[in-house]
Amino acid sequence: xxxxxxxxxxxxxxxxxxxxxxxxxxxxxxxxxxxxxxxxxxxxxxxxxxxxxxxxxxxxxxxxxxxxxxxxxxxxxxxxxxxxxxxxxxxxxxxxxxxxxxxxxxxxxxxxxxxxxxxxxxxxxxxxxxxxxxxxxxxxxxxxxxxxxxxxxxxxxxxxxxxxxxxxxxxxxxxxxxxxxxxxxxxxxxxxxxxxxxxxxxxxxxxxxxxxxxxxxxxxxxxxxxxxxxxxxxxxxxxxxxxxxxxxxxxxxxxxxxxxxxxxxxxxxxxxxxxxxxxxxxxxxxxxxxxxxxxxxxxxxxxxxxxxxxxxxxxxxxxxxxxxxxxxxxxxxxxxxxxxxxxxxxxxxxxxxxxxxxxxxxxxxxxxxxxxxxxxxxxxxxxxxxxxxxxxxxxxxxxxxxxxxxxxxxxxxxxxxxxxxxxxxxxxxx
Numbered sequence: 001x002x003x004x005x006x007x008x009x010x011x012x013x014x015x016x017x018x019x020x021x022x023x024x025x026x027x028x029x030x031x032x033x034x035x036x037x038x039x040x041x042x043x044x045x046x047x048x049x050x051x052x053x054x055x056x057x058x059x060x061x062x063x064x065x066x067x068x069x070x071x072x073x074x075x076x077x078x079x080x081x082x083x084x085x086x087x088x089x090x091x092x093x094x095x096x097x098x099x100x101x102x103x104x105x106x107x108x109x110x111x112x113x114x115x116x117x118x119x120x121x122x123x124x125x126x127x128x129x130x131x132x133x134x135x136x137x138x139x140x141x142x143x144x145x146x147x148x149x150x151x152x153x154x155x156x157x158x159x160x161x162x163x164x165x166x167x168x169x170x171x172x173x174x175x176x177x178x179x180x181x182x183x184x185x186x187x188x189x190x191x192x193x194x195x196x197x198x199x200x201x202x203x204x205x206x207x208x209x210x211x212x213x214x215x216x217x218x219x220x221x222x223x224x225x226x227x228x229x230x231x232x233x234x235x236x237x238x239x240x241x242x243x244x245x246x247x248x249x250x251x252x253x254x255x256x257x258x259x260x261x262x263x264x265x266x267x268x269x270x271x272x273x274x275x276x277x278x279x280x281x282x283x284x285x286x287x288x289x290x291x292x293x294x295x296x297x298x299x300x301x302x303x304x305x306x307x308x309x310x311x312x313x314x315x316x317x318x319x320x321x322x323x324x325x326x327x328x329x330x331x332x333x334x335x336x337x338x339x340x341x342x343x344x345x346x347x348x349x350x351x352x353x354x355x356x357x358x359x360x361x362x363x364x365x366x367x368x369x370x371x372x373x374x375x376x377x378x379x380x381x382x383x384x385x386x387x388x389x390x391x392x393x394x395x396x397x398x399x400x401x402x403x404x405x406x407x408x409x410x411x412x413x414x415x416x417x418x419x420x421x422x423x424x425x426x427x428x429x430x
Contacts, residue, residue, distance in 0.1 A: 021405065023390050030394075033387040035379060035409070037255035048369040053079050053338060053360050057163045060356070060371065065158055066109065069102040069150065070349030071371075072163040073224045074356040079165045081239070082343025082360055085336040090329030091167040093322050094153060097177075098160070099223050099347070100319040101149025104187070105157075106350040107270075107308040107315070108146065110413045112139030112194060115305045118407040119201035135197055138190050142312070145180075145187040149319060152177055167333025174326050181323050188316045192288065195309040199292035203302045204404065206389055210265045210381045212272035212299075215348050221280040221314060222273060224347040229276055230266070238346040241355050247376060258377040267381040268352030268374050269412065270307040271298050285314045301385055301411035308350075308413075338364030349374055351413050375414045382412050 024032040044063055048056065056075040061068035073095060080087065112135065113125040122128040129136040147157040152172055154160020162169050213234070215226035228244075229235050236244060245266070247256040260266055275297040278286065289310045298307055344357040352374030359368040385408050393401055 021386070021409070023386065023405070025390070025394065028394065030387050030391045033383045033390070035383050035386070037379075045369045045371055048358075048366050051366050053083075053336075053358070053364050053366055054165050056358065056366065056369075057165065058159075058161065061159050061163075063371070063373070066106050067102060067349045067351065067354075068159045069098055069154065069163075070347060070354050071356075072160070073099060073347045074345050074349075074354045074371075075358075076163060076165050077224065077345030077347065078343040078356040078358050079360070080336060080343070081345055082341040082358060083165075083336045083339055084341075085166055085334055087167045087334050088329060090171075090327060091333070093326070094168060094171060094329060095163075096223055097319055097322045097326075098150060098153040098163070100315040100322070101146045101153065103223075103315040103350050104146025104312055104319075105143045105150065106146070107312045108139050108143040108194070110350075111198065111305045111308045111312070112136065112143075114413070115308075115407075115410055116198065116201075118403070118410060119198075119203075119305070135194070138193060142187050142190045142194060145183050145316075148183060149180060152180060164333055166336040167329060167331075169332065171328040171330070171332035173328055177323055177326055181320065184316050184320050184323070188313070188320070191309065191313040191316055195288060195292050195306065195313060198305050198309050201305070203300060204389075205300070206302060206385070206392075206408075207299045208267075208301060208381075208385060208388065209299065210267040210384065211260060211263065212275055213266045213268045213353060213377070214272040214276045215346060215353065216277055217280065219280070221277055221318075222348050223318075228346060228353065230260075231272075231276065232263070234260075238355065239344040239357075241344065241346060241372075242357070242370075245372075245377075247372065255379060256372075256376050257379045258372060259380060265380045265384050266377055268377045270304050270311060270350075270352075271301065272352065273348060274298055274307045274310065281310075281314060282317065285310060285317065288313055301408065304411050304413070311350075338362060351375065351378075353377060375412075378412050378414070382409055382414070385411070 020036040022034045023030060048059060056079060057072040060071040060075045063071050117124055117128045120128055125136060150160055151157045155162035212231040215222035216229040217226035227235055228238055244261055245258055246261050247258045250257050278296045292306050294306055338360060340362040342359045346353050346355045354374060355372040357370045358366055361367050386405060389408050
C-alpha cells in the first residue's frame, strides 16, 4: 500500500491574504503545484468607473495599506499621460521623495519583521526579539524614518492624502522637511547595519531563470519613471504593456495571473530591478551590495532580503539628496484639463512593477480602469519556484519542507492587501 503524506499549514503568518497551496507528489515527482487565491475579488477597477479622474489617487491608495504611494504614483502618472500634463521637475522630485519613504518602510517591514525570522528559525519578529533585540529595535527605528517621510510629504503615514493629479495639494516648505535630514543620516548607518546582519544568514541554493521585468530609467535607479525592460531583451514604453503582456483567469484563483504573450513566466520585484539596473546604482551602493555577497545579478529568491536591504540603503541616499537640494514647487500642482483619452503608466512598487491604465472621457470621468499589481505578475513565478524547490528537497522532513515552502512564498513578499491574508499548504504525496 502506498504511503500518503500530507502537510498542511492552516495559517501562514507574515503573509496577509487568503489562499492555499497544494503540492501533489507521485513516484518521487512533483505533479502539481497550486497557489490558490480564494480571497473575494475587491472590484476596485469596477467602482472606479464613473468617478472623477482626480479621485483615482485616493481611491487606488486604499488597495494597499503598505504600498499606497505606489498606487497613487501609478495613477497620477497615468492620468497626466492621458491629459498631456507635466507637473515639472520640482513636483517630480517631491514625488520621488515620497516614494523613497514608502520603499524604506515597506522594505524594512518585510526584510526585518516578516522575512528575517525564517532565516533564524523564529515564529515571528516578536519571538526573534528575545534573542535579537538590537536588530528588531534598529529596524523599527529605520521603518519609522520611512514613515516620517510619508507623513511629511503625504500628510499621514498610511493612505496619504496630499497627492493629487497634477502634483500635490500642498507642498511642504524646506523648513518643514529639514528635520528629516539628521534622522535619515542616522537611518543610513542603521540600514548598513541591517544589511550586514542579513548578509550573515544562510541562504538555500535556488537559482531561477524566469524572465525578469522592471522599469529602467536613462540615468537613475528606477522608481516612478522609465521604460519597461526585461532580461529577454524587451524594451517598451509603459503604454505598450498590454501589447506584450496578458492576464489569465485561473479557475482556482480569484487573482489574475499575468504572463508574457507567447512567452513564459515573468518575475518582477527587487531581484528584477536589481539585476536589470545594477549599473544605475551609485558606486557606494554597489560596493555595499558586493560586500554583502551580492553580484551584479541576483536570481536566488532567498537572497531577495539582501536586495531589499540594498534598496533601502539606496532610498535613504536618494531621499537625502532630494532633501538637501529641495525647493518647494510653486505652485504645488498644475491644472489638469480633462480630455477624452487613454493614459497608462508603470512605477516600481517595493514589490515590483505596478501598471495602471485608464480611459477617461471629455467630462473627466473614468470610463475604464485596469490595474495590474506585482503579485499578479509574480504568481506563476511563485508556483514555479515552489515546484523546483520541493522537487529538489523531497528528502526533507515534513515540518522542515513546510517551513521552507512558506519561505519560498515570502521571498516574493506577495502584496499584503492585494493578494493573500494567509496560506494553507497541503502536500499530498505517496
